[in-house]
Amino acid sequence: MSMNRKDRRRAKALARRSLDDDARKVVSTHEAGHAVAKVLAAGQLGRSISEAISYIDMGSENDLGPSTDGTIVLSSQGVTFGPMFSQEITSAATEFMEGYFAEHGVPEGSNTLVPKGGDPYEHHFKIIELARAAGADIGKWFRARTFDAVAGPMAESIISNQSFNEVFWKGDGASGDRRSVASDAKIGGIAALDAVSTLNAMAVAAAFVMERPTGWQAILSLARKLPVIGRMDGSKAVDIIASIISEPELSGLFTEALEAIPRFERDISCAEIVVGTYPDGTNHVIKGADKIHSNDLQVVQYHCSSALEETLWNAFGDGAGRSTEVL
DSSP, X not given: OOOOHHHHHHHHHHHHHHTXXXXXXXXXXXXXXXXXXXXXXXXXXXXXXXXXXXXXXXXXXXXXXXXXXXXXXXXXXXXXXXXXXXXXXXXXXXXXXXXXXXXXXXXXXXXSOOOTTSOHHHHHHHHHHHHHHTTOOHXXXXXXXXXXXXXXXXXXXXXXXXXXXXXXXXXXXXXXXXXXXXXXXXXXXXXXXXXXXXXXXXXXXXXXXXXXXXXXXXXXXXXXHSOSSEEEEHHHHHHHHHTTSOHHHXXXXXXXXXXXXXXXXXXXXXXXXXXXXXXXSOEEEEEOGGGTTOTTSOEEEEEOSSSHHHHHHHHTSTTTTOOOOOO
């Protein structure tokens, strides 16, 4: 029996992926991180949890352009789709979008609001312009979108025992996430330094969520149930997540993470030495590496189980301001 191009691509992908279960686990955990973040941040976008995820495509192999070192062309192994804009942004630009789609057409199967034949930046700039004029909180939207973007690489870094900085800034698997943050900052009029500051803070938020046993368990549970190749409907993904994370946490955990960030910043700024302590008893310096052997200085200690120590170091500790990465 002959196979069409889609069937051949699926068979090829299945054969390749079956040879590397570890790679599949990393990809599925990455996408599950995005999915859980979308659900937790839904309220910040003025949307219900049921609206958070449209669907998750695994093994789509869409072209992502060149790798970080330029030696290969990347293809997407997984994408989690959901509404791009907050409800207040969408409401403010409804009339414009309806007119634009009437002229250019609505792209089938897409939820990025990019019209056929249209310039996505032109279209998105206009949406944000209208929303800002109507009083929509663009910064709030950008925070939620960035939380989503970093949550995938954060989950990947934990499951693969790598640093978040290595995965997000240098990993080919996070190239789409880097581009997403850069694109959102561009259309939202977010200055580069503010965008990086928000990114660092949302990495803290993502690590905070994944420190919670239910947050991490929801990611692992969804990752195990994602197809190797194919699509999971958003309602099924949300049901899996909601079966692990209780309703109070679903509606409040991201807000709790956002409220914790200024406390972390304040406490770390006031302390001379801050360390993160892991369950195995090892300590990692968040701030004050040059003073760690001083006996007369009080040490602030955070108990960490995954990536919180690294993100605090990067956002508010010794690593703050030293990043050379540019969005």
